[in-house]
Amino acid sequence: MRALEHLIQQKGVPGVVEMVPSYSALLVYYDPLVVGYDALCASVTAVTRELDTAVLPPARVVELPCCYDDPELAFDLEAAAVKLGLEPPELVRLHAEATYHVYFIGFTPGLPYLMLPERLRIPRLDTPRTALPPGSVGLGGGQCCVYSVESPGGFWIIGRTPLRLYDPEVSDPVLLQPGDTVRFRPIDRRTFGEIAAAVAEHTYRPVIT
Amino acid sequence: MNVLEVLAGGVSSTVQDVGRPGYLATGMPASGPADRFALGIANLLVGNDPGERYLVGRRPGDAGIEVLLSGLRVRVLADTVIAITGADLAPTVDDRPLPVWRAIAVSAGAVLVFHQARAGARAYLAVAGGIDVPTFAGSRATNVRAFVGGVDGRALKAGDVLRAFPPKRGLAELGGRRLRRALVPVYGDRWTVRVVLGPQDDLFLPESVQTFLAYDWRLSPTSDRMGCRYVGPTLEFKPRPAYLVEQAGSDPSNIVDDTIPVGGIQVPGGVEPIVLHVDGPSLGGYAKIATVISADLGKVGQTRPGHVTRFQAVSTGEAVDALRELEDSISEANLEKA
Numbered sequence: 001m002r003a004l005e006h007l008i009q010q011k012g013v014p015g016v017v018e019m020v021p022s023y024s025a026l027l028v029y030y031d032p033l034v035v036g037y038d039a040l041c042a043s044v045t046a047v048t049r050e051l052d053t054a055v056l057p058p059a060r061v062v063e064l065p066c067c068y069d070d071p072e073l074a075f076d077l078e079a080a081a082v083k084l085g086l087e088p089p090e091l092v093r094l095h096a097e098a099t100y101h102v103y104f105i106g107f108t109p110g111l112p113y114l115m116l117p118e119r120l121r122i123p124r125l126d127t128p129r130t131a132l133p134p135g136s137v138g139l140g141g142g143q144c145c146v147y148s149v150e151s152p153g154g155f156w157i158i159g160r161t162p163l164r165l166y167d168p169e170v171s172d173p174v175l176l177q178p179g180d181t182v183r184f185r186p187i188d189r190r191t192f193g194e195i196a197a198a199v200a201e202h203t204y205r206p207v208i209t
Numbered sequence: 210m211n212v213l214e215v216l217a218g219g220v221s222s223t224v225q226d227v228g229r230p231g232y233l234a235t236g237m238p239a240s241g242p243a244d245r246f247a248l249g250i251a252n253l254l255v256g257n258d259p260g261e262r263y264l265v266g267r268r269p270g271d272a273g274i275e276v277l278l279s280g281l282r283v284r285v286l287a288d289t290v291i292a293i294t295g296a297d298l299a300p301t302v303d304d305r306p307l308p309v310w311r312a313i314a315v316s317a318g319a320v321l322v323f324h325q326a327r328a329g330a331r332a333y334l335a336v337a338g339g340i341d342v343p344t345f346a347g348s349r350a351t352n353v354r355a356f357v358g359g360v361d362g363r364a365l366k367a368g369d370v371l372r373a374f375p376p377k378r379g380l381a382e383l384g385g386r387r388l389r390r391a392l393v394p395v396y397g398d399r400w401t402v403r404v405v406l407g408p409q410d411d412l413f414l415p416e417s418v419q420t421f422l423a424y425d426w427r428l429s430p431t432s433d434r435m436g437c438r439y440v441g442p443t444l445e446f447k448p449r450p451a452y453l454v455e456q457a458g459s460d461p462s463n464i465v466d467d468t469i470p471v472g473g474i475q476v477p478g479g480v481e482p483i484v485l486h487v488d489g490p491s492l493g494g495y496a497k498i499a500t501v502i503s504a505d506l507g508k509v510g511q512t513r514p515g516h517v518t519r520f521q522a523v524s525t526g527e528a529v530d531a532l533r534e535l536e537d538s539i540s541e542a543n544l545e546k547a
Contacts, residue, residue, distance in 0.1 A: 017265040020233045020468045020491050025408070027468035027491075029230070031265040032529040033536070106236040106468075106492035109355045113466065113492070124458075141458060148236070149354070166236075168345065168357045174235040 110166030219280025227260035243510025247295030271339025296329025
């Protein structure tokens with residue numbers, strides 16, 4: 001889907017206004033007063049023939065500091081570990097060792113869709129919580145979620161990042177992009193507080209390579 | 210120039226222009242008016258820019274106020290011309306009834322009140338020059354979920370003072386203009402909303418697709434600019450392929466998370482179809498039986514809780530024709546001098 005989106009962008013297919021990728025579909029918004037539905041479908045179909053040879057731009061690696069070792073921030077860590085039959089430190093190690101591909105961004109502004117390593121797959125909570133703080137890092141089903149704004153959610157919260165994945169106060173409000181690679185770096189509560197303070201003052205520079 | 214002081218915000222009143230398309234892939238919905246036609250005409254009546262096409266345009270035009278149901282009270286701070294369109298919320302100026310769908314001169318000190326919904330759900334208040342609030346990503350549209358646009362990214366509340374840009378045309382020239390009578394919409398308590406079936410209608414039992422199109426659905430009170438929920442019979446799903454059960458979740462309505470077009474109709478658990486509207490999410494994990502055509506999103510926005518909706522399937526071609534007709538109708542040529 002990313003490759004198709006990239007190709008459509010590069011070719012400048014007429015009438016295409018914006019696109020939203022997901023795992024198995026690419027939503028294309030078009031201006032029907034510029035291009036007809038059938039003509040658009042023909043253009044997109046033509047582009048799909050070049051998919052095999054498409055070259056995507058290289059992925060950025062974005063580091064998300066994450067505090068796992070505080071029961072106030074990581075309030076489901078113990079319970080999730082029990083559910084998975086792991087010791088909490090083992091769960092943290094597995095989560096922080098993995099690399100995560102950002103498949104797409106959505107649901108709320110800046111929220112990335114990441115796939116979990118097999119061993120950390122866990123059924124979602126039976127009763128979703130009504131309000132999770134932004135930055136909460138959760139596990140649910142096959143996905144890892146980092147909440148970008150306060151929102152309801154049914155994920156097990158195992159940590160929190162002090163970074164803002166969505167910050168309407170800055171000119172580029174969304175931190176992550178589809179195609180990025182995300183790594184979580186374990187931090188203690190004190191470091192969490194320091195980074196959070198720097199983020200609030202807009203002096204923190206995320207580590208992006 | 211300060212033009213309006215909010216005395217009471219009412220149920221939910223937000224500053225809106227045509228919206229901010231282009232950011233859906235970052236999870237930011239386009240926002241904009243729940244009823245494109247009504248805001249467009251309100252702007253035209255007072256000489257403002259009605260903006261470019263809904264959901265896909267690049268020019269959001271001037272901003273007005275979308276007023277949900279009732280309760281907004283504002284004091285006019287400078288002589289100007291206003292227009293109220295959309296729902297009839299029994300508006301008054303200094304306790305005198307205020308006609309809708311026409312431009313009206315008002316004086317500094319006058320108090321406008323939206324009392325109660327008599328027809329429709331959302332009224333639009335435009336002021337000559339347009340509301341002057343900072344833009345975010347090129348648009349003034351309020352998005353309360355992303356905290357951007359309008360006044361501090363929230364609904365209006367008592368104490369807010371709104372500025373307007375200078376009027377683009379002389380006030381004397383604007384007063385008394387109105388929408389041609391034949392074009393003034395009639396809002397009843399029964400609506401027909403056109404849909405294109407899909408993208409996942411094939412996951413539902415064919416009988417349930419028929420039920421969806423034949424039933425008189427009632428709008429639930431738990432509806433807003435994100436989603437409008439309809440109460441009626443349960444819709445049933447076909448037995449699902451193994452990969453969906455494994456990857457998507459235990460409920461038969463679950464799909465692998467997928468994009469949601471504006472107007473997409475999710476049916477979580479098969480109960481209460483939800484039309485995702487202009488502030489709705491861009492992605493979600495529930496099957497969508499159909500998608501409301503862009504031209505009829507305004508009908509959804511004008512439906513009051515408890516009122517009845519019948520969904521009618523049309524082709525993509527008909528949907529495009531309807532959109533063209535809607536956009537063409539927001540035209541200076543459709544105004545007349547009273």
